Amino acid sequence: MVKRAVVGARYGLRDWLIQRVTAVIMAVFALLMLVVVLFHRPAHYGDWHGLFSQQWMRLASLLFLLSLFWHAWIGIRDILMDYVNSAGVRLVAQVGVVLLLAGYSLWSVQILWSLY
Amino acid sequence: MKFEIYRYDPEQDDKPYMKSYDIELEPSDRMLLDALIRIKAVDDSLSLRRSCREGVCGSDAMNINGKNGLACITRLTDLKQPVQLRPLPGLPVIRDLVVDMSQFFKQYHSIKPYLQNAEVAPEKERIQTPAERKELDGLYECILCACCTTACPSFWWNPDKFVGPAGLLVAYRFIADTRDHATSERLDDLEDPYRLFRCHSIMNCVDVCPKGLNPTRAIGKIKDIMIKRMV
Numbered sequence: 001m002v003k004r005a006v007v008g009a010r011y012g013l014r015d016w017l018i019q020r021v022t023a024v025i026m027a028v029f030a031l032l033m034l035v036v037v038l039f040h041r042p043a044h045y046g047d048w049h050g051l052f053s054q055q056w057m058r059l060a061s062l063l064f065l066l067s068l069f070w071h072a073w074i075g076i077r078d079i080l081m082d083y084v085n086s087a088g089v090r091l092v093a094q095v096g097v098v099l100l101l102a103g104y105s106l107w108s109v110q111i112l113w114s115l116y
Numbered sequence: 117m118k119f120e121i122y123r124y125d126p127e128q129d130d131k132p133y134m135k136s137y138d139i140e141l142e143p144s145d146r147m148l149l150d151a152l153i154r155i156k157a158v159d160d161s162l163s164l165r166r167s168c169r170e171g172v173c174g175s176d177a178m179n180i181n182g183k184n185g186l187a188c189i190t191r192l193t194d195l196k197q198p199v200q201l202r203p204l205p206g207l208p209v210i211r212d213l214v215v216d217m218s219q220f221f222k223q224y225h226s227i228k229p230y231l232q233n234a235e236v237a238p239e240k241e242r243i244q245t246p247a248e249r250k251e252l253d254g255l256y257e258c259i260l261c262a263c264c265t266t267a268c269p270s271f272w273w274n275p276d277k278f279v280g281p282a283g284l285l286v287a288y289r290f291i292a293d294t295r296d297h298a299t300s301e302r303l304d305d306l307e308d309p310y311r312l313f314r315c316h317s318i319m320n321c322v323d324v325c326p327k328g329l330n331p332t333r334a335i336g337k338i339k340d341i342m343i344k345r346m347v
Contacts, residue, residue: 005276008305012313013342078316081309082273 019074022067029064049115058112065108069101117141117151118198121162125211132209136198148195149176149188163212171326174261177204178213184263184324204266206275219275220262220282227279227287227305232298242295255289255334257327258282264321264331270314277310281321281331284312288334291341303342312338 036057042048051057076097084090117139124132139154149169156162164187166176171189179202180190187201207215233242265271265280279287287306290296306312312335321331 007277007308007310009309010304010307012309012311013307013339013346015309016313016339017343017346078314082270082314 015074015077019071022071025067026064026071029060029067032060052112052115061112062108066105069105073097073101117192119151119155120198120200121155121213122202123162123212124209125161126209134200141192146192147188148180148190148192148199151192151199152176152187152201163210163214165214172259174259177261177263177266177326179203179205184267186261186263186326189326204262206266206272207262215266217262220265220280221260223265223275223279223283224260224286226311227283227290227302228298229286229290231290231293231296232301233295234297244294248294251292252289254329255285255292258285258289258329259327261326263324263326264329267320267324268315269318269320270316274310274314278314279306279311281315281335284315284338285329285331285334288338291338299341300345303338303345306338307342 036051040047040051042051052061077094080090080093080097084093119137119139120134121137122132123129123135137155137159139151139158141151141154145151145154147169149166152162152164152166156164164176164178166188167173168175169188171186174186176187177184178187180187181196181200184204201213203209203213203215207217207219210216260282262282264285265282268278268281270278271280284306287302291299291302296302315332315335317332317336319332322329322333325331
């Protein structure tokens with residue numbers, strides 16, 4: 001096959017926007033955590049356990065973690081696009097990153113909902 | 117004044133090297149280009165491009181003490197000695213300070229840098245309001261010297277796919293022009309992970325532009341219009 005530079009994948013904006021939105025979600029969660037820690041002053045395991053036993057805290061934490069993983073996916077993919085020249089190697093690396101992040105997501109659910 | 121200049125003649129040299137020059141300047145020598153012309157009088161083997169010598173043609177763009185700029189509008193008094201001069205980074209060197217700008221212009225042409233309007237031309241001219249015309253300020257002044265694009269790491273990594281700041285600035289110049297009717301096609305063309313979205317807003321382009329233009333802002337405005345179109 002002749003070597004040609006091909007562009008025109010017709011995506012880019014959506015991912016760029018998602019990276020911005022997930023960044024805002026993470027920033028809001030970080031502020032929320034700061035407020036919670038400052039007001040509740042959890043000092044020992046029981047306090048932390050009580051905090052994360054609340055459903056809203058689990059949901060907020062999960063939203064934060066999913067935002068983090070989605071944000072990381074776009075960032076890592078951008079790095080791979082810049083530095084990995086072979087399309088085949090890039091595909092394998094990207095699939096690897098997706099599987100890893102999907103695994104992290106499931107693991108996050110397991111951790112957050114197994115606190116009893 | 118002391119200079120260290122990148123020298124490379126592919127027909128003679130195995131690899132590039134830095135050559136030192138120490139030259140006497142005349143009181144009338146104010147800009148870096150004046151000094152380079154003095155050096156050229158001593159060593160006529162030095163190759164460089166220059167034409168208008170007043171920052172309009174964009175020929176004498178080079179890497180001056182690590183930062184891209186135009187030799188003709190860079191004041192000698194502002195430069196730390198020895199002044200290190202190198203060709204623009206990221207482009208193939210033809211000889212000394214002369215680089216092959218084909219890839220740069222290829223990207224520039226890829227955004228179709230001309231007005232597209234299929235309507236019958238009016239008798240005199242296509243009218244714009246002063247506000248519509250004002251949007252083109254800070255865009256049309258680009259002289260295509262390539263200082264910005266060759267300062268951009270995204271262009272270094274993907275020169276064949278990423279349009280680069282200069283091309284994107286001009287792309288927005290036509291997207292912003294009310295007389296142009298190909299806005300959708302232009303946005304479609306740039307809606308691509310490589311062509312536009314390799315830009316990560318690190319603003320090297322803004323830092324080096326000898327005309328004081330802001331490609332990062334123009335790229336941001338293209339993104340704004342794309343978002344308006346999408347949501």
